[in-house]
Amino acid sequence: MSARDRDWDGVRLHVVTGKGGTGKTTLAAALALALASGGRKVLLVEVEGRQGIAQLFDCPPLPYEERKVAVAPRGGDVYALAVDAEAALLDYLEMFYGMRRAGQALTRFGAVDFAATIAPGMRDVLLTGKATEAVRRRVGADRRRGGGREGSPEPFVYDAVVMDAPPTGRIAQFLNVNAEVAGLARVGPIRNHADKVMETMRSPETMVHFVTLLEEMPTQEAVDGAAEIRDVGLSVGAIMVNMVRDPLFDAASLAAAEAGDLDVESLARGLKAARLEQPEQMARELAAEITDHALRIKVEAGIRERLTRLEQPRYELPYLNDGIDLAGLYALAERLREQGAA
Known part of the structure; x- marks a missing residue:
């Protein structure tokens, strides 16, 4: 085991973003498998409603429910959850107000869309709130306590949570919008909920990873996105370079x-x-x-140099000629492990 095997010691929430077409969802799934390897339990969260995770793991569409989707190499389990804003609102109302039945009536009248209109960012806080609740949740805890009290001797339910987040162009707004929502309520459960979300997001336990290609546009988006993430007080994790082809000649x-x-x-x-x-x-x-x-190859060398200047761990994942299937997903997970994503 090398020092690189300890890249993410202490990190419990891994947010994965990237420009569209870079393979963001694929690498989020591969990262979840890599983190679960060796007997750990990892939750993979999808927030865009595309059911990309279900397609990757060749399983039925995911409901708003945490379900086991894979066994990781050398043991370990990957669970997955597709977060829906309306279902998250019902969950929120039940956790803090005991109002699930009333909430069901509200969703029939488009309450989530209405809330998102009068309070921009409300939809995003519901989506991110579910992921951060899973990060804090402890075995045997009352979910109304937001995952369990601080300092509890009980272990966490999940060793890590991986979020397949929106594209890089809006990642800073997506993750930081909770601060805007917190400003709508000075006290009470809504403010407490938003504060807990931001406390998790801004802690050393959370890292935002960027997926890119050895191409100009996705690389520039990754560089700009990393700067924006730092500007809002969040931590940049790894740069994942996807679909790398080896040189054909000496x-x-x-x-x-x-x-x-x-x-x-x-x-x-x-x-x-x-x-x-x-x-x-x-x-x-x-x-x-x-x-x-x-x-x-010369252009790619220049792009690598630019990514090196970010001074973040960088992983390179190969282009898979046969496309992405389960075998390919496990192969990418192993490459991530070999380079330190554990």
């Missing part, structure tokens, strides 16, 4: 291609010896592709 060949010094004639002779048709034309086309590949 360093000397890449340097020659980048400089335009490929020996096209030798390449054509080799193709001719292999009895391929039109070897000269094929050699020119192949040389152009090698040059494009070399230039892409």
Whole structure:
């Protein structure tokens, strides 16, 4: 076990965000498997209503209920929950007011939409509140106490919670909006609830991880998002670089291609010896592709340098030629573990 194996000691809430198309949900699921490995219990929370987690684990759509979806490598369990704002409102009313039946009537009249209109951010506080409640919840605790009293000797229900959060463009607003909601009520359960959410979000137990690709736009969003997260007082975790392809040629060949010094004639002779048709034309086309590949590798090296300047742990996950299935998900989880995500 290396020092990198202890990247997230003490971290209990892992928020995963990234630009659309970077594989954010996939890496959130892989991270949950990596954290659960070795006998731990992890909750994976989805807040966008897309049922992406159910698709990844090849199970029926998730209800508003924590359900076991996978056994992690070397033992350990991954549970999953799809948080719905209306169901979270009912949960909230039951926990703090004992008003579940009244709340059901309110949802029929669109109470959540109404609340979100008069108090921007209310929907988000309901979604984040469910995840932070799961972080604080202890075995045998009365859920009306918000997860159990501080200093309780009872263990936490979950060793860690992973949130598949909204895209990077709105992650700071999503996580910090609870402060705005707290300002609507000076005292009472609503204020206490918002304060508890922000206390968890701003604690050292919470990290916000960014998923990106070795491409300009998602990398810039990750860099900007990390700065925004720090500005609102939250902690930046890892940079997860997804869909990484290894170079196809050695360093000397890449340097020659980048400089335009490929020996096209030798390449054509080799193709001719292999009895391929039109070897000269094929050699020119192949040389152009090698040059494009070399230039892409150079650009990726520059992007890596930019990500290094963030001074956060960085994990690189391979591009899977066969796409993402359960086997691929477990393979990504193992790569995360090998690089320190445990």
